[in-house]
Amino acid sequence: MRGATTAIAGLGVTEMGKVYGRTASDFAGEAISLALADAGLAASDVDGLLVNGNHSEEMVPSLQFSLGFLDLTLVNVMSAFGATAATMLQCAADAIARGQANVVACVYADVPLREGGSASQSAYAGKQAPTGFAGLRSAYGDYGPANTMYALALRRHMHLYGTDHDQLGTIAVGQREWARMNPQAQMRKPMTLADYHASRWVVEPLHLFDCCLVSNGGVAVIVTSAERAADLRRPPVHLRGFGQCAPGDQARTGRDPAVHTGARTSGERALREAGIALEDVDLLELYDCYTYTVLVTLEDYGFCGKGEGGEFVADGKLGPGGSLPCNTGGGQLSSYYMWGFTPLAEGVIQARGEAGERQVEKHDHVLVSGNGGVLNFHSTAILGREAA
Amino acid sequence: MKPVPVRDEESAPFFDGALRGELMLLRCPACRTFMSPTAYINTPLRPRCPACFAPEPEWAPSGGRATLYSFAIMHQLYDEAFAADIPYNLAVVETEEGVRLNSQVVGCDNELLEIGMPLEVIFDRVGDDVAIPRFRPAA
Numbered sequence: 001m002r003g004a005t006t007a008i009a010g011l012g013v014t015e016m017g018k019v020y021g022r023t024a025s026d027f028a029g030e031a032i033s034l035a036l037a038d039a040g041l042a043a044s045d046v047d048g049l050l051v052n053g054n055h056s057e058e059m060v061p062s063l064q065f066s067l068g069f070l071d072l073t074l075v076n077v078m079s080a081f082g083a084t085a086a087t088m089l090q091c092a093a094d095a096i097a098r099g100q101a102n103v104v105a106c107v108y109a110d111v112p113l114r115e116g117g118s119a120s121q122s123a124y125a126g127k128q129a130p131t132g133f134a135g136l137r138s139a140y141g142d143y144g145p146a147n148t149m150y151a152l153a154l155r156r157h158m159h160l161y162g163t164d165h166d167q168l169g170t171i172a173v174g175q176r177e178w179a180r181m182n183p184q185a186q187m188r189k190p191m192t193l194a195d196y197h198a199s200r201w202v203v204e205p206l207h208l209f210d211c212c213l214v215s216n217g218g219v220a221v222i223v224t225s226a227e228r229a230a231d232l233r234r235p236p237v238h239l240r241g242f243g244q245c246a247p248g249d250q251a252r253t254g255r256d257p258a259v260h261t262g263a264r265t266s267g268e269r270a271l272r273e274a275g276i277a278l279e280d281v282d283l284l285e286l287y288d289c290y291t292y293t294v295l296v297t298l299e300d301y302g303f304c305g306k307g308e309g310g311e312f313v314a315d316g317k318l319g320p321g322g323s324l325p326c327n328t329g330g331g332q333l334s335s336y337y338m339w340g341f342t343p344l345a346e347g348v349i350q351a352r353g354e355a356g357e358r359q360v361e362k363h364d365h366v367l368v369s370g371n372g373g374v375l376n377f378h379s380t381a382i383l384g385r386e387a388a
Numbered sequence: 389m390k391p392v393p394v395r396d397e398e399s400a401p402f403f404d405g406a407l408r409g410e411l412m413l414l415r416c417p418a419c420r421t422f423m424s425p426t427a428y429i430n431t432p433l434r435p436r437c438p439a440c441f442a443p444e445p446e447w448a449p450s451g452g453r454a455t456l457y458s459f460a461i462m463h464q465l466y467d468e469a470f471a472a473d474i475p476y477n478l479a480v481v482e483t484e485e486g487v488r489l490n491s492q493v494v495g496c497d498n499e500l501l502e503i504g505m506p507l508e509v510i511f512d513r514v515g516d517d518v519a520i521p522r523f524r525p526a527a
Binding site for chain 2 (some may be wrong): 120125130131132133134135136137138139140141142143144145147148151152153155156159200201202203204205206248249250251252253254373376
């Protein structure tokens with residue numbers, strides 16, 4: 001099993017949120033620096049750099065130059081939107097297994113928030129030039145296109161299966177409870193189900209508290225061989241299995257990736273490669289751009305049947321003390337929004353057993369998901385305390 | 389003032405059709421499958437048929453009938469020009485040709501929108517020489 005030979009040896013998470021006056025490259029450099037220090041490695045040890053392509057114009061191959069890395073034997077910018085993180089780990093693991101690189105830095109950084117502006121004025125607002133088909137969406141007032149498209153997906157799920165806001169709110173409340181134990185989380189005020197219901201509509205059926213945060217910051221992980229990781233400062237987090245599935249677009253009849261996501265195929269493949277069953281997964285770090293993403297991902301991984309996600313989460317099993325701990329740092333809803341590096345970072349912390357107050361007792365196998373587009377791209381990584 | 393779409397080379401057949409009162413889609417010359425002009429936000433015209441992978445889809449008119457696939461109600465103000473419209477709907481319709489399009493439903497209170505409801509296309513003049521398709525409950 002290829003995945004058995006590599007591990008995450010270092011994690012770096014910068015200050016997150018409304019942090020202004022810094023570039024994405026600066027955050028990327030700090031995140032990598034923190035991750036190297038965490039691992040007990042130097043910048044000169046790095047021979048691979050993988051960059052998560054995103055809205056920032058700085059997350060490009062020349063980031064290598066800005067950061068001063070020389071003679072890298074693996075460099076690339078990877079992009080499957082929010083599904084990218086696990087695909088980067090996979091690329092790093094494959095390169096290390098083949099001897100192409102030894103120490104690979106994988107990084108995400110962005111500065112979508114501007115000082116004095118709200119999230120709706122951030123890089124995610126999606127106000128478009130009026131030209132061509134983009135102009136058509138603007139003429140309809142279809143701004144913040146991700147919010148709109150996830151609202152459309154959720155409405156469809158509600159229509160088909162009766163999913164309701166008490167169920168979605170339970171996800172948001174559970175994650176806030178986790179976030180309250182995470183010093184790195186942006187949102188640590190208590191939230192009740194009533195608070196959730198009272199939060200304003202953004203695009204109905206999405207309440208404000210169904211939606212993720214927008215954050216400035218950076219996260220990096222260092223991937224190396226399991227053998228080398230064993231000699232470094234921190235407990236290795238083994239890369240046990242990967243999966244991907246990109247179901248395609250939903251602009252034609254008979255295609256419903258917004259309701260039947262790539263999580264099904266991606267999850268099956270990752271678990272098979274890891275050599276474990278769904279029941280062996282101790283905790284979940286699920287990509288949560290919206291509460292709905294968590295719900296539909298649980299269904300497609302097979303934790304419950306299709307359409308049963310609402311009932312499945314309603315008892316609060318995802319929250320602290322529940323039977324299926326999920327998004328234990330607060331996720332993108334309540335901690336910070338660094339695309340797939342939000343669930344990945346918390347997965348590493350939990351797998352190491354270093355989550356402090358919020359540490360999940362059994363943490364042998366952590367499932368980390370990535371989701372991109374409007375449920376068009378999915379990736380899965382299985383992290384393990386042991387190599388096999 | 390609300391944004392008025394400016395036709396460019398790739399969208400001109402669509403907007404010209406709207407002015408004539410025709411909803412223009414793409415159709416595969418090989419297998420006759422209809423498709424949306426673009427597959428996603430900020431993507432170019434589809435270069436290939438998604439059913440058979442044949443190149444050079446051609447413009448062809450839709451019959452204009454559709455059903456409501458899903459809808460959302462916008463409450464967030466991004467542009468002052470839409471302030472008086474909030475809350476307004478944004479919809480995905482599925483045309484009888486099997487094509488899903490992002491649009492809006494008019495002539496129906498938001499509270500009465502229902503997935504599956506039959507719709508028909510109408511064209512709203514939004515500028516001197518610009519019209520955009522919207523959908524209303526079918527007669």
